[in-house]
Amino acid sequence: MKRLAVRIFVLALAVTLVVIPATPTGAQQPRRGGVLRMAHIGEPPTLDLHTTTALIVQDIMLHVYEGLFTLNSGFEPKPMLVDTWKVSPNRLTYTFNLRKGVRFHHGRELNGDDVVASLSRWGRLSTRGRALFAVTQSLSAADAHTVTLRLKEPYGLVFVDLALALQGAVIYPKEVIEEAGAGPVRRFIGTGPYRFAEYAPDRHVRLDRFDGYSSRSEEPDGFAGRKVAYFDSIYIVPVPDVAVRIAGVTRGEFQFAESVPQDDFTRLQGDPNLVPFVPPVPLWLTTVFNKRSGPFVNPKMRQAWLAALDMEAIMRGTFGNPKFWRLDPALLPKPHYMWTDVGKERYNQKNTERARQLLTEAGYRGEPIKWMTTMEYQAYGISAQIAKPMLERAGFVFDFQVVDWATLISRRARPDLWDALNTAQLTFPDPTQVLVLSHTWPGWYESRDMQAMMTLLARHTDPKVRMDIWKRAQRLFWEDVPAIKYGDYFPLHLHRKELKGYTGQPGHAFWNVWWEGR
Numbered sequence: 001m002k003r004l005a006v007r008i009f010v011l012a013l014a015v016t017l018v019v020i021p022a023t024p025t026g027a028q029q030p031r032r033g034g035v036l037r038m039a040h041i042g043e044p045p046t047l048d049l050h051t052t053t054a055l056i057v058q059d060i061m062l063h064v065y066e067g068l069f070t071l072n073s074g075f076e077p078k079p080m081l082v083d084t085w086k087v088s089p090n091r092l093t094y095t096f097n098l099r100k101g102v103r104f105h106h107g108r109e110l111n112g113d114d115v116v117a118s119l120s121r122w123g124r125l126s127t128r129g130r131a132l133f134a135v136t137q138s139l140s141a142a143d144a145h146t147v148t149l150r151l152k153e154p155y156g157l158v159f160v161d162l163a164l165a166l167q168g169a170v171i172y173p174k175e176v177i178e179e180a181g182a183g184p185v186r187r188f189i190g191t192g193p194y195r196f197a198e199y200a201p202d203r204h205v206r207l208d209r210f211d212g213y214s215s216r217s218e219e220p221d222g223f224a225g226r227k228v229a230y231f232d233s234i235y236i237v238p239v240p241d242v243a244v245r246i247a248g249v250t251r252g253e254f255q256f257a258e259s260v261p262q263d264d265f266t267r268l269q270g271d272p273n274l275v276p277f278v279p280p281v282p283l284w285l286t287t288v289f290n291k292r293s294g295p296f297v298n299p300k301m302r303q304a305w306l307a308a309l310d311m312e313a314i315m316r317g318t319f320g321n322p323k324f325w326r327l328d329p330a331l332l333p334k335p336h337y338m339w340t341d342v343g344k345e346r347y348n349q350k351n352t353e354r355a356r357q358l359l360t361e362a363g364y365r366g367e368p369i370k371w372m373t374t375m376e377y378q379a380y381g382i383s384a385q386i387a388k389p390m391l392e393r394a395g396f397v398f399d400f401q402v403v404d405w406a407t408l409i410s411r412r413a414r415p416d417l418w419d420a421l422n423t424a425q426l427t428f429p430d431p432t433q434v435l436v437l438s439h440t441w442p443g444w445y446e447s448r449d450m451q452a453m454m455t456l457l458a459r460h461t462d463p464k465v466r467m468d469i470w471k472r473a474q475r476l477f478w479e480d481v482p483a484i485k486y487g488d489y490f491p492l493h494l495h496r497k498e499l500k501g502y503t504g505q506p507g508h509a510f511w512n513v514w515w516e517g518r
Helices: 002-009 055-061 112-125 127-133 158-163 174-180 242-251 262-269 299-308 311-319 352-362 378-394 405-411 448-459 463-480
Strands: 035-040 069-071 077-079 082-087 093-098 136-143 146-151 194-200 204-209 233-238 274-277 283-289 369-373 398-402 420-425 483-489 493-496
Touching: 035 055, 035 242, 069 158, 077 082, 077 158, 093 112, 112 127, 112 136, 112 146, 112 174, 127 158, 242 493, 262 274, 283 299, 283 311, 283 378, 299 352, 299 378, 299 463, 311 378, 311 483, 352 378, 369 378, 369 405, 378 398, 378 420, 378 483, 448 463
Parallel strands: 035 233, 369 398, 369 420
Antiparallel strands: 069 077, 082 093, 093 146, 136 146, 194 204, 204 233, 274 493, 283 420, 283 483
16 A cells, blocks of 8 residues: 555656744744734635635635645655555555544544545536546545545546645535525535634635634644634735835734735845745746637647747846846746746747737637736736737737636636636646646637646556656647746745745644744
8 A cells, every 4th residue: 555655656746845843943833812914816616625726715714624635845755634545456446544633624524425425526527526526436425434445447646636725625515515506605604713603795705714623643744734824814805016015024914915016026025024925836827718619729829929928038027136037938937846848939930920920820819818917916917918919910819808807717718718828837736737738727728638638647647658648648738728828927925024934835824833922
């Protein structure tokens, strides 16, 4: 079992990171108390983690919900609600033994029926859930603390899929799933260290410490290991104006601000009361095309967009300081173990004439293209504004729409409302999880060849075989252009100096975080 687990875990992202321990040597011992106020970029589109890949929902609700597995700081799957597990020799049967004594926020103990109900719903609604359940024969609870997953064929990504936080396989009480039916959940109940207390639209989401939390005993590492809720409450406040977010942290009205401009790094670094925080693993900036309806069903339209762009000018104009960006054609950025620059000859073409030729071949006659972006994540809006005149010189005409993030997330599920949108892609543990390659994620890349390669990647565990398949897949991406990759970037967050224990890897987690000197 251990050999198999190691073999599967090798598929996760191999990165070298400095992990900040929960209690740094020589620092004041953490203590309970106080309130954390986090200024986020806007309103969450939902609080139902099964239904969205919006990062803001993960940032809030991973304090409330937990899954069978989670990711550590190296993006490796680690057990959370699972105690022990075993895999059959033929890799078709997975038996999960749940931790005993884990309670939901409404007081009832977690059991196997909750897991079956939650994972079944996740398997219908989420991109990775559908991938796993496509090869699932059955999921059942043998007893209150034992769940069995039987597969139709070997699948190498079971642990990784169950551990992902984004649109994650988190566990709700069975009765909450039943109440939801085919719609969204109406009660936000999990097993995490903080419980949902209040959602006041345009004001805040409030989370309170869950005193009945049952923590793991391992050392904290990313989202894994021991979790301690030191704060009495956490308030996540929508603050779309980045200047207001920065001023709020500077004055102490907020203690943490999501996504501040990289150009402000040097100035913020000079304030002894502030900590400008740069996560160690990049995201990548992208325009996603609607390939289900509209002009970008035609691949020549997508190829024309790519040909027109000067990626260096876009990235420099968006992020300024080269500390925060780099040009790279890879869909899994360094230091991912499956990094490759295959397809680089199509990246950063800066060829306006070629773009015009492709538009002519596509039969484009200047119909306005609905291009949707936001300024709540400033990089998405600024990059679009820089790219827009490059594309207009090639002949594109735009209906340019700058909306709030919640509106963008809502609209992107409807292919009749948009043609292109700006967003970002996370660094995922495995290439099969790159969202822009999925036929179910908004953008709807329905390529038989790409899906066949994703299926092969899920079946194989040999690193050389998988790398060969992935190189073919990345080459197809740059030929078919389901989305644009502009480049890698490192976000910048801001927090007060007295906030201790925050690591930011693999994402925002405010358990094991406390006030020093309060």
